[in-house]
Amino acid sequence: MIKIDNLHKNFGKNQVLKGVDLGITEGGIFAILGPNGSGKTTLIKSILGMVIPDKGDIFIDDTPIKKSWKYRHQIDYLPQIANFPANLTVKELIRMIKDLRNKPGDDAALVTSFQLSPFLDKKLSNLSGGTKQKVNLVLTLMFDSPLIILDEPTTGLDPIALLELKKIIQKEKVKGKTVLITSHIMSFVEEVADEIVFLLEGKVYFKGNIDTLKEKTKETDFEHAIANLLKENNA
Ligand SMILES: Nc1ncnc2c1ncn2[C@@H]1O[C@H](COP(=O)(O)OP(=O)(O)OP(=O)(O)O)[C@@H](O)[C@H]1O
DSSP, X not given: OEEEEEEEEEETTEEEEEEEEEEEOSSEEEEEEOSTTSSHHHHHHHHHTSSOOSEEEEEETTEEOTTOOGGGGGEEEEOSSOOOOTTSBHHHHHHHHHHXXXXXXXXXXHHHHTTOGGGTTSBGGXXXXXXXXXXXXXXXXXXXXXXXXXXXXXXXXXXXHHHHHHHHHHHHHHTTOEEEEEOSOHHHHHHHOXXXXXXXXXXXXXXXXXXXXXXXXXXXSHHHHHHHHHHHTTO
């Protein structure tokens, strides 16, 4: 579904991606991990065409994304930081995003799952951080696209919302969707991810499932296995 060849991206002197090669097959949940600043968001934004790489190619369903934009209709994206127009109500924002995408969106079940009904007529500026994140998730997950990209979806969520999010992501996977997630919450990653893609030093340092990672690092616990990857590299 996604193929990335030798991707490079610099921001000035800061070489963030230094030859990323990655293949993501269709169907399943893939966690993109790595220390702060390792380039996870840069990689995601490159896939979305929001960051233009200096070198390398990205293919989605065998088509290069360069100079193309139509492929983005097939992607539902949750940005790490969402900037909502403060004066709109939640209901108005949901309607606006549906109009903008010109696609039917099924928000009702998500509003129920995240217990957002009492907030529908409230202005976005009056919502708490966690409630804003739930709205952000509704805006992303209400469309039925084959590829879902979630940048730090767990930020600010309470335990009930976190449980709902896990259920929703698993349901999407069962439907055959491909889900890319970044998260610093290792327990969440361990529960949902089929595969780990670990970025370090601008490259994919490890790709595989959690059992393989544990074997490779000789750790029985996932969090320690990840820490071990970093130690191994002296990062
Ligand atoms: N638009 C930009 N202009 C300049 N530097 C940028 C820009 N976007 C990202 N960077 C830099 O690129 C590096 C990678 O950032 P990125 O946000 O991709 O990392 P990340 O792995 O997602 O980090 P985190 O775990 O903290 O979210 C950082 O050093 C960051 O400062």
